[in-house]
Amino acid sequence: MELRTVLVVGTGLIGTSAALALRKRGVRVLLADRDQGAVRLARELGAGEEWRPGGPHPAQPGDPAAEKPGRGHVGPAGEEPGPQDGRATEQADLAIIAVPPAHVATELLELQRLQAARFYTDVASVKAEPIHRAAQLGCDLSAYVASHPLAGREKSGPGAARDDLFLGRPWALCPTAEADPEAKAAVLRLIELCGANAVEVSATDHDRAVAVVSHAPHVAASAVAARLADATDVALGLAGQGVRDVTRIAGSDPGLWLGILSGNASPVAEVLEAVAHDLADAASALRALAEGDGTATGEITQLLKRGVVGHDRIPGKHGGPASSYAVVQVVIGDRPGQLARLFQVCDEVGVNVEDVRLEHAPGLPLGIAELSVQPDAAATLSEALRERGWQVP
Numbered sequence: 315m316e317l318r319t320v321l322v323v324g325t326g327l328i329g330t331s332a333a334l335a336l337r338k339r340g341v342r343v344l345l346a347d348r349d350q351g352a353v354r355l356a357r358e359l360g361a362g363e364e365w366r367p368g369g370p371h372p373a374q375p376g377d378p379a380a381e382k383p384g385r386g387h388v389g390p391a392g393e394e395p396g397p398q399d400g401r402a403t404e405q406a407d408l409a410i411i412a413v414p415p416a417h418v419a420t421e422l423l424e425l426q427r428l429q430a431a432r433f434y435t436d437v438a439s440v441k442a443e444p445i446h447r448a449a450q451l452g453c454d455l456s457a458y459v460a461s462h463p464l465a466g467r468e469k470s471g472p473g474a475a476r477d478d479l480f481l482g483r484p485w486a487l488c489p490t491a492e493a494d495p496e497a498k499a500a501v502l503r504l505i506e507l508c509g510a511n512a513v514e515v516s517a518t519d520h521d522r523a524v525a526v527v528s529h530a531p532h533v534a535a536s537a538v539a540a541r542l543a544d545a546t547d548v549a550l551g552l553a554g555q556g557v558r559d560v561t562r563i564a565g566s567d568p569g570l571w572l573g574i575l576s577g578n579a580s581p582v583a584e585v586l587e588a589v590a591h592d593l594a595d596a597a598s599a600l601r602a603l604a605e606g607d608g609t610a611t612g613e614i615t616q617l618l619k620r621g622v623v624g625h626d627r628i629p630g631k632h633g634g635p636a637s638s639y640a641v642v643q644v645v646i647g648d649r650p651g652q653l654a655r656l657f658q659v660c661d662e663v664g665v666n667v668e669d670v671r672l673e674h675a676p677g678l679p680l681g682i683a684e685l686s687v688q689p690d691a692a693a694t695l696s697e698a699l700r701e702r703g704w705q706v707p
């Protein structure tokens with residue numbers, strides 16, 4: 315099904331990223347948020363135009379229309395809801411509700427009351443609870459297919475949005491038995507336009523799955539990062555990439571995450587209990603080791619090995635099977651244009667760079683670029699780089 319006009323309600327990180335991706339594909343996007351500053355910034359970033367459910371002429375202060383009871387949080391303040399029957403003047407093909415999980419159902423109800431769109435989805439990180447609440451409120455479930463892109467950042471708001479945020483990422487959709495096939499087709503088209511991979515799953519299975527791959531890892535990252543709050547300056551001065559990798563997501567908005575964790579409390583608690591068990595066992599094994607019990611190394615090795623097995627099961631990019639890339643390390647000068655020259659060589663020898671990472675030693679004029687490539691391309695690339703004078707250790 316074609317999406318000509320999409321309404322985005324909640325122009326934060328996810329809503330604005332989806333809007334930017336849709337704009338890039340030529341879709342008309344209407345923007346609404348209870349925070350007018352968020353709408354303005356999204357609009358200035360090129361994410362679309364402000365949604366005016368009552369048409370192009372905002373009600374003026376003092377106009378009896380402006381004194382009418384509000385319409386919840388949807389749309390710009392001080393405007394008429396639409397024609398006299400309460401409908402929006404224009405109906406979008408699809409509305410994306412990109413607000414915190416606890417507000418999804420009330421926004422859906424309000425948007426459906428306005429007949430703001432033909433079909434509706436949301437992007438909340440939990441699925442069973444918003445669907446259950448929507449049913450309780452009497453929303454039209456035939457026009458609604460809940461969804462969740464498995465892509466995000468540790469930053470909030472439209473300023474952090476990226477049009478390529480969803481490229482190659484899984485995007486779960488959880489149609490209920492009541493869902494109209496056309497509503498599902500609309501959400502599938504959204505996912506396709508954003509460059510993501512659709513994964514159909516029931517809401518309950520989704521919530522159990524993301525407890526393992528997203529929500530419990532988030533709490534674990536917060537617990538590790540919390541240790542740093544009163545770490546000494548010496549310790550923080552020694553922080554390398556490891557702690558940065560493990561704690562990146564701990565920088566996220568606590569308010570949003572409280573809502574996510576509360577909406578998926580039991581499945582997350584179950585995973586955390588298992589993690590806590592492993593951590594407690596590792597701590598007692600280390601205590602035993604410190605007291606001279608050499609046999610305790612077995613338990614620690616087992617956990618580390620199970621970690622390697624789990625890590626290797628994470629799918630590679632584009633959701634395909636996990637790939638083990640070879641890493642070619644190259645010494646680069648801290649000067650403009652070095653990376654461009656390096657990529658030029660990769661291009662010349664036809665080697666695709668799957669990933670790149672830069673290691674910079676503060677204060678040193680040199681750094682290391684780590685290029686991840688297919689294992690059978692590593693030797694060709696290393697040789698080509700050496701021939702052209704690059705230092706490949």
Ligand SMILES: NC(=O)c1ccc[n+]([C@@H]2O[C@H](COP(=O)([O-])OP(=O)(O)OC[C@H]3O[C@@H](n4cnc5c(N)ncnc54)[C@H](O)[C@@H]3O)[C@@H](O)[C@H]2O)c1
Nearest residue numbers: 324326327328348387413414415417438439466467470471
């Ligand atoms: N942050 C992530 O990495 C991530 C990834 C995937 C999905 N999600 C989900 O996407 C949704 C939005 O998260 P985000 O990271 O974009 O948050 P955000 O804080 O960047 O944006 C949320 C926006 O919603 C607005 N808002 C809140 N309540 C509203 C309401 N009732 N009506 C209209 N606007 C309202 C806020 O003003 C804000 O602009 C959440 O449900 C979250 O679970 C987040």
Ligand SMILES: O=C(O)C(=O)C[C@]1(C(=O)O)C=C[C@@H](O)C=C1
Nearest residue numbers: 439463464465466467468528563
């Ligand atoms: O990478 C991040 O910063 C995220 O927050 C991403 C992440 C995830 O855990 O993968 C977090 C929560 C969302 O619901 C979806 C994606």
